[in-house]
Amino acid sequence: MSDAGVAIGVDVGGTKVLGAVVDRDGCVLEEHRVYSPAGWAELRGAIVGVVDELRVRVPEVRALGVGAAGMVDREGVIHYSPNVLGFRKAPVRADLEAATDLAVTVDNDANVAAYAEVKLGVARGATDALVITLGTGIGGGVIVDGRVLRGAHGFAAEVGHFQVDPDGPLCACGERGHWEAMASGSALGRMGREAATAGDAPSVLAAAGGAVEEVAGVHVSAAAHARAPDALAIVDRYSYNVAIGLVGLANIFDPSLIAIAGGLVKDGELFLGPIRTHFLGHIEGADYRPAPEIVTAAFGERAGVVGAALLALDARR
Amino acid sequence: MSDAGVAIGVDVGGTKVLGAVVDRDGCVLEEHRVYSPAGWAELRGAIVGVVDELRVRVPEVRALGVGAAGMVDREGVIHYSPNVLGFRKAPVRADLEAATDLAVTVDNDANVAAYAEVKLGVARGATDALVITLGTGIGGGVIVDGRVLRGAHGFAAEVGHFQVDPDGPLCACGERGHWEAMASGSALGRMGREAATAGDAPSVLAAAGGAVEEVAGVHVSAAAHARAPDALAIVDRYSYNVAIGLVGLANIFDPSLIAIAGGLVKDGELFLGPIRTHFLGHIEGADYRPAPEIVTAAFGERAGVVGAALLALDARR
Numbered sequence: 001m002s003d004a005g006v007a008i009g010v011d012v013g014g015t016k017v018l019g020a021v022v023d024r025d026g027c028v029l030e031e032h033r034v035y036s037p038a039g040w041a042e043l044r045g046a047i048v049g050v051v052d053e054l055r056v057r058v059p060e061v062r063a064l065g066v067g068a069a070g071m072v073d074r075e076g077v078i079h080y081s082p083n084v085l086g087f088r089k090a091p092v093r094a095d096l097e098a099a100t101d102l103a104v105t106v107d108n109d110a111n112v113a114a115y116a117e118v119k120l121g122v123a124r125g126a127t128d129a130l131v132i133t134l135g136t137g138i139g140g141g142v143i144v145d146g147r148v149l150r151g152a153h154g155f156a157a158e159v160g161h162f163q164v165d166p167d168g169p170l171c172a173c174g175e176r177g178h179w180e181a182m183a184s185g186s187a188l189g190r191m192g193r194e195a196a197t198a199g200d201a202p203s204v205l206a207a208a209g210g211a212v213e214e215v216a217g218v219h220v221s222a223a224a225h226a227r228a229p230d231a232l233a234i235v236d237r238y239s240y241n242v243a244i245g246l247v248g249l250a251n252i253f254d255p256s257l258i259a260i261a262g263g264l265v266k267d268g269e270l271f272l273g274p275i276r277t278h279f280l281g282h283i284e285g286a287d288y289r290p291a292p293e294i295v296t297a298a299f300g301e302r303a304g305v306v307g308a309a310l311l312a313l314d315a316r317r
Numbered sequence: 318m319s320d321a322g323v324a325i326g327v328d329v330g331g332t333k334v335l336g337a338v339v340d341r342d343g344c345v346l347e348e349h350r351v352y353s354p355a356g357w358a359e360l361r362g363a364i365v366g367v368v369d370e371l372r373v374r375v376p377e378v379r380a381l382g383v384g385a386a387g388m389v390d391r392e393g394v395i396h397y398s399p400n401v402l403g404f405r406k407a408p409v410r411a412d413l414e415a416a417t418d419l420a421v422t423v424d425n426d427a428n429v430a431a432y433a434e435v436k437l438g439v440a441r442g443a444t445d446a447l448v449i450t451l452g453t454g455i456g457g458g459v460i461v462d463g464r465v466l467r468g469a470h471g472f473a474a475e476v477g478h479f480q481v482d483p484d485g486p487l488c489a490c491g492e493r494g495h496w497e498a499m500a501s502g503s504a505l506g507r508m509g510r511e512a513a514t515a516g517d518a519p520s521v522l523a524a525a526g527g528a529v530e531e532v533a534g535v536h537v538s539a540a541a542h543a544r545a546p547d548a549l550a551i552v553d554r555y556s557y558n559v560a561i562g563l564v565g566l567a568n569i570f571d572p573s574l575i576a577i578a579g580g581l582v583k584d585g586e587l588f589l590g591p592i593r594t595h596f597l598g599h600i601e602g603a604d605y606r607p608a609p610e611i612v613t614a615a616f617g618e619r620a621g622v623v624g625a626a627l628l629a630l631d632a633r634r
Contacts, residue, residue, distance in 0.1 A: 071601075071602055071605065071606060079602060079605035079606055080601070080602035080604075080605035080606065082601070088605070089605065126469070127469060128468050128469040128473070129469075140569075142569075144461050144462075144466060145461075145462075145464070145467075147462070149461060149570070150462075150571070151445050151570055151571020151572065152443070152444060152445040152446075152571050152572055152573035152607075152609075153571055153573075153606065153607055154571070155571040155602075155606055156445070156569065156570055156571035157569065157571075158568040158569065158571075158601055159568075159569055161564075161565065161568040161601045162479060162481075162562075162564070162565025162566070162568060162569065163481050163482075163561050163562075163564070163565060164479075164480050164481070164483075165480075165482065165483050166481075166482050167484075173601050173602070175599060175601075244480050245479075245480075247478075247479070247480070248478065248479025248480060249479070249569075251475040251476075251478040251479060252457075252459075252473065252474065252475065252476055252479065252566075252569065253466070253468055253473055254467070254468020254469050254470055254471070254472040254473035254474075254475075255468065255469055256469035256470075282492060284388075284397070284399070284475055284478045284490050284492075285388055285396060285397035285399075285472075285490070287397075288388065288396035288397035288405070288406065289388060289396055289397065289470065289472055290469075290470055292469075
């Protein structure tokens, strides 16, 4: 059996299952997505459906990599995920190998995003770097001494889950004021809805068609791109929340580079500018150290599918 | 010149300079301590004084290891320390080699404590472990995949400096509500003084001889050992502060073991018991993962001097 040189990468999050056929250069050849259902049986069905669709388009695929928003052990079992209800001791690798007859690799979604950036992206050559995914939750992939940080059991780099504010909003994991609850993509939407409810965000509300309950992060971004002051104020507060967590992680890991992945990447400097400013205002010993660069991940929204596919291709060597 | 098999380890903190002659088995043969003066010239003089005193007692010493509470780069320059004013771009290794004519190794105090625990202590054999020093500040030594985490520039593992509470007390680094400001040994003393000032800690105040401004962590500990409810309440709140930071670090690093070092170690289970209880109540996915053990560091207050000496001995091989 010859190595086709392509693999399917699947990124499983709380909102969507995104699949792609990816080659060794990180190019996305085909792509397919569906919404994430609840429960492992339903989720497994959704993943297999995405894989089957992609295999119709590219039949020579032999390997499947899965990046999932959860605590993945070294056997490919997902023990827990705050945002994906189907991931409760789910035997993801075993079940998907049985269902697809492909060689399956499973890792945390942010770990695979970091793998893509180290192999082919903005972190190429960095010995110590962070890849932070701001999505439904916050995922972290951490490169230490050139390798992906896994921890004693494979559960490391749950970087969204440290307390930033004891009076902050409730996190999906059940704790209060975790960084994820303050700075994920979902948090941006919540901040927009809160401001709209208080009457402080007329332009954001207008962008959402006037319905407070419809306000999401994209409406904050849209109004901010149009330079509406109410939206820019939310962007600034949200960027502060992102920065204050990055400061803690930078003090802990001393990275040379921090790459931001996730849905906000498409807004580029709208968020990155204020994030950098707040970050430099709070990093420990700013006058006495080289500060890490903060950049957008090279693969943007597709870091997860590309990294998962690359991991699957490398696992087959 | 034969290898004497012993080295001097010096632990430089905000309060004291502790030096010891240590052999390859981690045994402390001689010890000497002085208070920490301000300014690098004065501090250098104090360190050299401690080294000279120990060399009178054990003349065959050829190597000196320094563990210092600050950001130490790979050349032995200390760029910054929130708690030791003398450490501002101080060329520690170069100056001490010139002053002592010994081979000098310099690293962060918590890194050297972690080195002692990995080589000879409670973390021996662990691939992923944390050694957390609760002293004037909070120091962290992090073992990732069997090695000490250094970061891109040598400044990693500043684990006391992430925000836990935006309304918390001011940290020595200038930021508000960092974990260090909430959970260092100094923070325990402050909590005792605050409770005494409010009239809520009569037994702690009595232990300090009735003078509020004299209340320190040792008085809280003393009254708590005598089971005074007011002191036990402070111990519980302080232990919660310690635990909530450990939870974040455990979610980030997934260690199999967390060793606590610093002055509180001598109080043993008085603090470790409530720390463990609060920790297990807040770690992410507690029902779905193996939780790390929380234990006292094997070398207790001497982890720093032992680790610094072991690092110096190993550097000479």
